[in-house]
Amino acid sequence: MYRFLAVDSLLHRAANEKLRTIPTKQHRSLRAVGHHLGVSHTTVRRLIKDKQIRVSANSLKPLLKPHNAHHINYCLEFVEHSNDVCKFNPMYSDVHLDRKWFWLDELTKTIYLGIDKEEPMRACHNTNFRTKVMFLCAVARPRLVVATGAWFDGKIAM
Structure with a gap:
């Protein structure tokens, strides 16, 4: 029993170190992460369950283009700052x-x-x-x- 705990902690440390070196493009699926770590995809699931690997749903955000930034700056011109209070120009x-x-x-x-x-x-x-x-x-x-x-x-x- 103690041998498995020692192997698990060694695996956890090795997983974190290897994940830092792998480009993020290459860990999009459990099988790809398992392949790069040298373990099976079920072991990767166990590492996720043990909170040694974090799953992130990374959504695409809209880019603020200069034309849109111009509109935002125009709107911000109507905000009046006085004594740490912000209010809109009437x-x-x-x-x-x-x-x-x-x-x-x-x-x-x-x-x-x-x-x-x-x-x-x-x-x-x-x-x-x-x-x-x-x-x-x-x-x-x-x-x-x-x-x-x-x-x-x-x-x-x-």
Whole structure:
């Protein structure tokens, strides 16, 4: 019994040392790890159970590209730091522009017709290149206009 404990502790130490030298590309499966350690895959399972080898599910993370970093920096400009307290700028004086795209004609259109009425003919050269229109809208926060004493509702244009 003591002989097996000594062999196990020797195996545990050897497994840790060998795993450090093996490139991570080469220990993707139990059989590959067992092959590089010189033991069977069932012994590798036992080492995992004894917490001598750690299993890690390494997921792929999205890379922050410079264009996306620009968007994050733009958002961070609205954070105000004062006395170890961070709060967002209320943006009372900002005007927000929003654009909305619409298709000029829908692909499928439900039409209710009378019994003797024919379906209208609808055609285009290619359904992938339909005409789009854009609405540009500017919106600001409602505020009191001091000069006239009237309230500005915030709607600039549509």
